[in-house]
Amino acid sequence: MLSVLLILLASLFFTGIIIRTKSLASGRKGPGILQPIRDVIRLFRKGVVYSETTSFVFQLAPTVYFASIVMAMLVVPFGRTAGVLSFSGDFIFFAYVLALGKFFSIIAALDTGSSFEGMGASREALYSMFAEPAFFILMGSLALLSGHTSFQEIFASLHIGSQISYALAALATFVLLMIAMIESSRMPVDDPKTHLELTMIHEVMILDNSGFDLGLILTAGYLKFAVYGALIVNLFIGVIPYQYAIPAFFFIQFMMAFAIGMIESFMARFRMSHNPQFIVVLTSVSLLIFFGVLLILQKFI
Amino acid sequence: MIHVLLIIFLITLFYMAIANRLMTYIKVLALQGVLLFFVVFIQLSEINPVNLALILLETIIFKSLAVPLFLSYLLKRNNITREAEPFLPNFVSLVITTSIVVVNILIATMIKDDHLDKIFFVVALSTLFFGLYLIATRRKIITHVMGYMVIENGVFVLSLAIGNEMPILVNLGIMLDIFASVLILGIFMNKIGDVFKDVDVDQLSNLKDY
Numbered sequence: 001m002l003s004v005l006l007i008l009l010a011s012l013f014f015t016g017i018i019i020r021t022k023s024l025a026s027g028r029k030g031p032g033i034l035q036p037i038r039d040v041i042r043l044f045r046k047g048v049v050y051s052e053t054t055s056f057v058f059q060l061a062p063t064v065y066f067a068s069i070v071m072a073m074l075v076v077p078f079g080r081t082a083g084v085l086s087f088s089g090d091f092i093f094f095a096y097v098l099a100l101g102k103f104f105s106i107i108a109a110l111d112t113g114s115s116f117e118g119m120g121a122s123r124e125a126l127y128s129m130f131a132e133p134a135f136f137i138l139m140g141s142l143a144l145l146s147g148h149t150s151f152q153e154i155f156a157s158l159h160i161g162s163q164i165s166y167a168l169a170a171l172a173t174f175v176l177l178m179i180a181m182i183e184s185s186r187m188p189v190d191d192p193k194t195h196l197e198l199t200m201i202h203e204v205m206i207l208d209n210s211g212f213d214l215g216l217i218l219t220a221g222y223l224k225f226a227v228y229g230a231l232i233v234n235l236f237i238g239v240i241p242y243q244y245a246i247p248a249f250f251f252i253q254f255m256m257a258f259a260i261g262m263i264e265s266f267m268a269r270f271r272m273s274h275n276p277q278f279i280v281v282l283t284s285v286s287l288l289i290f291f292g293v294l295l296i297l298q299k300f301i
Numbered sequence: 302m303i304h305v306l307l308i309i310f311l312i313t314l315f316y317m318a319i320a321n322r323l324m325t326y327i328k329v330l331a332l333q334g335v336l337l338f339f340v341v342f343i344q345l346s347e348i349n350p351v352n353l354a355l356i357l358l359e360t361i362i363f364k365s366l367a368v369p370l371f372l373s374y375l376l377k378r379n380n381i382t383r384e385a386e387p388f389l390p391n392f393v394s395l396v397i398t399t400s401i402v403v404v405n406i407l408i409a410t411m412i413k414d415d416h417l418d419k420i421f422f423v424v425a426l427s428t429l430f431f432g433l434y435l436i437a438t439r440r441k442i443i444t445h446v447m448g449y450m451v452i453e454n455g456v457f458v459l460s461l462a463i464g465n466e467m468p469i470l471v472n473l474g475i476m477l478d479i480f481a482s483v484l485i486l487g488i489f490m491n492k493i494g495d496v497f498k499d500v501d502v503d504q505l506s507n508l509k510d511y
Contacts, residue, residue, distance in 0.1 A: 167305040277319050277392040284315050284399045288308055291406060295304055295420060 003078035010253045011226035021261025043215030053113045061108030062213040068101025069220045077152035079237045088149045091139045109205040116197040120204035134282035141290040155234040168292045180228030187264040229253045307424045318398040319391045322383045327369045334364030386440040421462030428455030446486045
C-alpha cells in the first residue's frame with residue numbers, strides 16, 4: 001500500500017520537474033511544477049470527440065491502457081513492504097500487463113485509419129519488442145542472484161556486498177533507466193516535443209484522442225515513469241528502515257527526473273534507423289549482468 | 302575489482318561494434334589499454350620493478366598513447382574520411398558481437414579445468430573473435446590495424462588467464478608484434494596514400510600482377 005501512495009505522490013511532481021529542468025537549462029523560467037497535473041485536470045473536465053471511422057476499440061483503449069498501468073503499479077513493492085499484490089513470478093505479470101496496455105494503445109492507433117498513426121504504432125511495437133528481452137534478462141538475473149521470484153522477495157534479499165555487485169547495480173540502474181525512457185517515449189529514442197508526424201512515435205499514436213481519453217493517457221504516462229522510478233529505487237533501499245528509505249525514494253525519483261531533463265536538454269534524438277541498435281545494446285548489457293551474477297554465485301569460475 | 306574491469310572491457314567491445322567514426326575506435330583502443338594496465342596491476346601477485354616497467358611500457362605507453370597517436374596521425378595525413386564504412390549494418394554487428402560473447406560463455410562453462418580462470422578466458426576469446434570480425438567487416442584498411450590491435454588485446458588477456466605471473470617472453474613477443482604491425486601497416490598506408498587517393502580494401506585487388 002505504501003508503494004502505491006509513494007508512486008502517486010512522485011508522479012504528481014515527476015513530469016513537472018523534467019519540464020522545469022529543461023526550461024532552466026535553456027534559460028527560461030518555465031511553468032510551475034504542477035502544471036502537467038493542472039493540464040490533466042482541465043482535460044478531465046472536457047468531453048470526448050470520436051472520429052466516425054473508429055470503432056469501440058478506440059473508445060475502450062485509453063481506459064485499458066490506464067488500467068494496465070494501475071495494475072502494474074499494484075505489484076511494485078517498497079523495500080520490505082510488499083505491493084498490494086505480491087506473488088511468485090509477479091515481475092512477469094508486471095511486464096505483460098504493461099504489454100497488454102501497449103497492445104490496446106497500438107490497436108487503437110490502427111483503428112483510427114490514419115497512416116501516420118499506423119506508422120507510429122509499428123515503431124512503438126518494434127521498440128518495445130526489443131526492450132522486452134533486456135527487462136527479462138535483468139529481472140531473471142536478479143531472481144537467480146537472490147533465489148526468489150517475486151519483486152518484494154528479490155529486492156528485500158538483494159544486498160550489495162562485493163565490488164562486482166556494485167558494478168552490477170550500476171549496470172542494472174542504467175538498463176532500467178533506459179527501459180523507462182524507451183517505454184515512456186522520452187528523448188534518446190523518441191522526442192516528446194516534436195510536432196512532425198513522421199518523427200513521432202508515441203505522440204502520433206494519440207493524435208486522435210481528445211478530452212477525457214487524452215487525460216487518461218497522459219496520467220498513465222506520468223504514472224509509468226514513477227513506477228519505473230520506484231523499481232530503480234528498490235534496487236538501492238533493500239532493508240533500510242523507513243525513515244531513511246522514504247526520503248531516499250523521493251531523492252532518487254528527483255535525481256532521475258533531473259537526469260532525464262538534462263539528457264533531453266543536451267542530447268539530440270537518435271536517427272530512427274539507429275534506435276534498434278541502441279535498444280539491443282541494453283539486451284547485451286543485461287546479458288553481461290547475467291554473466292556477472294553467474295560469477296557471484298560461483299557457478300562460473 | 303578485476304571482474305568489474307573485465308566487464309567494462311566487454312562493454313567497450315559492444316561500443317566498438319556500433320561506433321560510426323574511426324576516432325571513436327581509436328579512443329576505445331586507448332581506453333582498453335588503460336583497462337588492461339589496471340587488470341594486470343591488480344592481478345600480479347608480486348610486483349618487481351622490471352616487470353612493472355615492462356607492463357607499464359606495453360599497456361600505457363604502447364597501447365594507450367603511441368599507437369592511438371600514430372593512428373590518428375595516419376588518419377590526418379592520408380585524409381581518410383571519418384566514417385568506418387562497415388559492410389554490414391551496425392545492428393547486425395551488435396547482434397553478432399553479443400552472440401560471440403554468449404557462445405564463449407557457453408564454451409567456458411563446458412571446460413573442466415581448475416587452472417584456467419574462466420572470466421579471463423571468456424573475455425580473451427570474445428576479444429579475439431571480435432577483432433577478427435572487425436577485420437572482416439570493415440571496408441577501410443586502417444580498420445584492419447585496429448582489428449589487429451583488438452586481437453592483440455585479446456592475446457594479452459589470454460596470457461593472463463593461464464597464470465598469475467606474466468611470462469616476460471610473451472610480453473616481449475606481444476610488444477614486438479604490435480610495434481611491427483602498426484609500423485609496417487602505417488608506412489604501407491602512407492605509401493599507398495601517396496599513390497591512390499582512396500584507400501579501400503576492394504582496391505587492393507588491383508595491385509596484383511597480370
